[in-house]
Structures are given as structure tokens and as C-alpha cells.
Amino acid sequence: MATLTLDRPQAATPRPERDARRRRSVLGTIVLYVVLIAAAAVIMLPFFWMVTSSLKTNNQVFTVPIQWFPDPVVWSNYVDIWAKSDMSTWLRNTLILSVTVTFLQVFTGSFAAYGFSKMRFPGRDVLFLAYIGTIAVPWQAYMIPQFILMSRFGLSNTLWAIIALQAFGAFGVFLMKQYYDSIPEELSEAARIDGLSEYSIWRRIVLPLSGPAVATLTLLTFVNTWNDYLGPLIYLRDRDLWTIQIGLKTFVSQYNAEYALIMTGSVLSVLPIAIIFMLGQRYFVQGIATAGLKG
């Protein structure tokens, strides 16, 4: 499993003192490991249960006492679910939405962030305040007027509705701007003297320097779009537009006694996210740390 790293370099303590402290804390270290392993086990238990249940026969899911490991291992659940549900449609829709939304959010967000961070023009700060202000407003508060607008535009019951809904969030602009602010102004200034246009400075200097922020925004947006339930619930009525979340929820109510299959579907809905997370989490953590802590 990939791992999260987030450590500042530590100043070396003088040797004798360090040795003494280390000897004293061997017991402490063992206790700490035991606590950590116990905590990790408790946190991961629901996932463990989900995966093992997805490989059980239906009546093995709830037994007294709990059967921890499937016997026999029912791999066929993973074949059956494709026949019993529209899993491929749901996954395809969700993937289309997540990729499009993420691209738009990262592109327009980082582009706008450059305007807010590196350009100076009248009204800039007031405008930015409007962005920040809406972050504190819960989406549930304005989802109704938004729905009415989208319906007027003829976007409801299309995948475009979800794209429009998710792609232009204030959040992306904000996160990117936080990061851009930490890039020294001298860099852009030097590039300006060399005759680069503002667009080139954004593309060739500022954007390449903001890897962790881009990775964070990419992951958060992708994960949020993938996992969004309420947006698709409101906007996507046709079955062939459903996303994995809506599909899974419907599947659960339809086959509410097929416990093993329900767990199989759940695993499939989590798997892509787990993979993406493991690929990118190294940057991700760094990005959240930078973005979250300047306040």
C-alpha cells in the first residue's frame, strides 16, 4: 500500500542524549505500535468485512458467530453483478463525469487563480471575496434556485447538469490561489522582463511549480465527483444517465436481501477511487497541508 508522508526535516539531536532517550523509549515504541495497529485494524474493519462479504455466499454474510473468511470463496459474485445490474453504464457515466469535471475544475481554477494571485486590477479583491463567501454557504441552501436555472437552460436530466454543477466551484480557485501566493513574485517579474506574456508565465512557470496543489485539486475533485450522491439524485432521472452512486443505491433497494452481491457492488464502487488515491496521495497530502494551514 502506498503511504502518506508529511514530515519536516528534523534537526539532529546530539548523539549521547538521543541514545539515552531511545533506550528509555523502547517500551514506549512497542506500546505505540500496538496502539497504532489496533487503531488501524478498527478503522479498516468495515472495508475488510465489505471485501470478505463480497466473496461469500449470501447466507454466510450474517452468521452467528461471524465467519471472518469466506469458505468457499465465491468469485462468481463479481461475474453475476454485471448481469444483474447496469454496472458498466454506471461506471462509464461516472468516469466521464469525473474526468470532465476534474479537467475543467483544474484548468479554469488554476487559470483564475493566476488572475487573483499574480495580476493586479481594480475589483480583484472584492471579486475574490465573493468566491470565498460562497464556500461557507452550504450547497443544500441554494440547490433549489440552481435546479430551476438548470432546468431553464434545458440541462436537467443530462450529464451536462453535473458537469456545470461541479466544474466551476469556488474551491478550486481558492486552493490554487493559496498555492500561487507562495510562489515568489520575483519569478514572474523576471519572466516579464524576459518578454514572456502572462499566459506563458502561467503555463511555463507557475503551473509547473504547483504540482502538489494541482494533484490535490485533481484528487479531491475526482473523488468528490465520483462519490457525489445528491447531485445525480436531483438531476439524473433516466436510467442510462445514472452514476455508480445512484445505481448502487437503487440496486441495494431492489436486491435488498442479496447481501453478498450488494457488498460486491460496493467494492466495485470504491475500487477505482482506492487506486487513484494510491497513485497520487504523496502529493495530495502535501497539497492539503499547504492549502489548509495558512489561515
Add this chain to the structure above:
Amino acid sequence: MATTVAPAPTRAPRQRPPGSRLKLRNTFIGWTFILPNFIGFAVLTLVPVLILFYLAFTSWNVFGAAEWVGLENFQDLITDRTFHTALRNTGYYALMHIPLTLAVSLGLALLLNTKLRGVAFFRTVAFFPYITSIVAIAVVWNMLFSPETGPVNQFLMALGIDNPPGWTTSTTWAMPAVALVSTWRDMGYYMLLFLAGLQAIPGELYEAARVDGANKIQRFWNVTVPSLRPTTFFVTVMLTIASFKIFDLILVMTDGGPGTATLVLSQYIYRKGFEEQQFGYASAVAIVLFVICITVTVFQFLINKRRDR
């Protein structure tokens, strides 16, 4: 969408030479950067927020036009018992979820703020629930919580608790069950924020405290807690807003039930708006949610500012 970020002091770009043509050019270029995002943002966020304030004073179902009714919706809210229940439930959920998540995520962060080998693995584990889908975890936890043969109750019975709670099927235990699950889901995210806050505390502060003879507990209260204050403030604001808009998890786990035991504000807005098509009335409820969130944010912001002085 999850929000992570706290306002940072903007660093002013270097002063440019005066000249109105240059200024005009800069304004133009600045806008071209912002526009692709701003158009979407303005049409789909700013305008809806403004329309909300109009809708709340109208009576409107899908058929027909919006009719101005003044304060009528808000007067109805005063006597609407379901609304009171939703408001109370939301507060109850927040009262459980905020302190619990604060404690657990801070505890995890303290535990994981070491140089131990493999500590990064444990951080990943703690963060993992946060990125998994609401529907999947709601379904899994519902099964884990199932009253008869669910693993949670089997465990409790093995501990000698003869009459374990019915969890999501019980009016008393449904909300605590939801709060537990959402704490489990969210703690990794807030842990990460705390962890970054802990990493930002200069090691010399601890060294100095140690020299002064402060023990572990004294160092925690006199160095860690004060240094973490900006992080704690930020996490509390974020947690509060997140608690007041809780919705998806409840919708999938309990659908507001049993009865109205877990009905919350967001869900009431959804019901009135999208199920009963009373857009005006639902907007009035939404205004209440809006006002609560803004008030809480401003209030916490003021407290933080006062303590800063």
C-alpha cells in the same frame, strides 16, 4: 464539495509603473484569466444564492408562477413541527459529531506525529475512509449495525451486553449511529489538517519547555495546544459547516427515519423542494440553514480574532 481552505493574507504584487494604458491592459488580461471560471461560478453559484432570497418570499410549486407572499413562509416555519424536529436533529447531530471528530482526529494526529518506521502507512489507513463513497459505506455500516446478527451487536454481546441497541432501527440510537459513522469517515481528513499544524510547530518550543522542566502533559497544554489554535479554529469552522449540511449519509443510512428520528435540515429542504415541489417554502428552510452557517462562521471568526489580540 469538501472545503479545505482558510483565507490567507494576500500578498500584494509588486507595484507597477503608473500609466493608464498599462492599467487598462492589466485589467483586461486579469479578467481573461478569471472569466472562464467566473462565468460558470456566477451563473451557477452567485446567481442561485441571490435568487434564493427572492424565492423564500414566494409561494411557488412547479405549476404556475412564483407569487410574492412576503413573510408567510417564515411564519409557517414557526408552527411547522417537522421543521422543529429537523432543526433539533441537526443540532443534536452537530453536538455529537463536532466534539467527537475533533477529539478523535486530534488524538490520531498526535499519535501519528512521530518519526516511527511505517507511520506513513497508518496515516494512509486513517485517511482512507474519507475518500470512499457515501453509498458504499452507508450500506456496509447498515449491515454491520443490523440489530439481530450484525457484527457490531455480536461483538457487544460477546462483551456481555445482553440487550445491545437496535442502531438504525431505533429512534434513540439511529442518530448516534449516523454520527459514529460520519466521525469514522471524516476523522482522517481533519487528522491531516491537525498533523500539518503539528508539523508547523517549531521544535525549539518543545526543547525550551523541556529545559524548563515541563513534563509531557505540561508540554502538551503549554506548547501544543496554544500553537495549534489556528488549526483548531479552522477545523472547527469546517466541521460545523459540514455538520449542519449533513445529508447524503443520512439519506442512504436511515432516510430520516425511523419516523423522523434522523430527519435533518438539508433533507427537509430536499423533501419540500424536490419531493413536494414547494420551492418557496423549501427556500425559506434553506435560508434558515444559510443563516445558521454564516452566523456560526462569523461568530467563530470573531472569537478567534479577539483571542488573537
